[in-house]
Amino acid sequence: MKYILYFFLITVSAHAQTYHFDYSLESNRYGPNKKDIWEFGTTLFDSKNNAKMSFYTDYQDSDKLKAIVYDKDRGKSHVYFVTIFNDKTIFKYSHSNTLIENKKEIDNPYFIEIAQLDSLNFKVDLYIYTNEKKTKRKKKVTAVFTLEKSDFDYFEIRSDFTDSPYIKERILSMLPTTSKYYLSKVIEKFAGGSEYTFLNTVESSDITIPVPTQK
Numbered sequence: 001m002k003y004i005l006y007f008f009l010i011t012v013s014a015h016a017q018t019y020h021f022d023y024s025l026e027s028n029r030y031g032p033n034k035k036d037i038w039e040f041g042t043t044l045f046d047s048k049n050n051a052k053m054s055f056y057t058d059y060q061d062s063d064k065l066k067a068i069v070y071d072k073d074r075g076k077s078h079v080y081f082v083t084i085f086n087d088k089t090i091f092k093y094s095h096s097n098t099l100i101e102n103k104k105e106i107d108n109p110y111f112i113e114i115a116q117l118d119s120l121n122f123k124v125d126l127y128i129y130t131n132e133k134k135t136k137r138k139k140k141v142t143a144v145f146t147l148e149k150s151d152f153d154y155f156e157i158r159s160d161f162t163d164s165p166y167i168k169e170r171i172l173s174m175l176p177t178t179s180k181y182y183l184s185k186v187i188e189k190f191a192g193g194s195e196y197t198f199l200n201t202v203e204s205s206d207i208t209i210p211v212p213t214q215k
Contacts, residue, residue, distance in 0.1 A: 019049055024204075
C-alpha cells in the first residue's frame with residue numbers, strides 16, 4: 001500500500017471541506033519466529049482536522065479498493081473509490097455518512113492489571129476467569145505498550161485480547177491530557193510461550209483531498 005502515498009489525482013470539483021493528511025502510519029504484526037508478518041496497510045492522518053483515512057478492499061469485489069475518511073469531530077465519514085492508472089492513484093468521491101457512536105457499556109470479560117513502567121511504557125497483565133462466579137482466574141497474556149507523543153491520536157492494534165477500549169482508557173488516564181499520543185509498539189507474551197510484536201511506523205506525508213459540497 002505504500003504506493004498510495006506517491007501520486008494522487010482528485011476527481012471531484014467544488015468542495016466545502018478539504019483534508020490535508022500530513023502523517024502516514026504503517027501497521028505490521030510479527031509472529032513468534034519473526035518471519036510471519038501480517039501487513040495491515042496504511043492509515044493517513046490529518047492532524048489539524050483530527051481526521052484519518054483508511055483503505056479497504058470492497059467486500060463484494062476484492063479487486064476494488066476503497067478509501068474512507070473518518071472525521072470524528074464533524075461526525076462524518078467520506079467514501080472514495082480508488083484506482084491506479086499510469087502510476088497515479090485516483091480518488092473518485094462516492095458518498096458521505098453520519099458516524100454513529102456506540103456508547104453502550106460492555107461488561108469486561110477479563111481481569112486486567114495495568115502498571116506504568118515509565119513515562120510512555122505500560123505493562124498489561126490479562127487474566128481469563130476459570131469459573132462462572134469470576135472468583136478464579138489464570139493469566140492469558142502479558143503485554144508491554146509503548147506510546148509516543150504525536151500531533152494525532154492513534155491507539156489501535158490487531159489483537160485477540162489487548163485491543164480493548166478499557167485498556168486504552170486506563171492507559172490514557174495515566175498520561176497528561178495536554179499531549180496527543182500514538183501507540184508505536186506492543187509486545188505480547190502468551191502464557192504458552194508464544195510472542196507477537198505489533199509495530200506502527202509513522203512518516204510525514206503531504207496529501208490533500210477535497211470533499212464535495214454536502215447537500
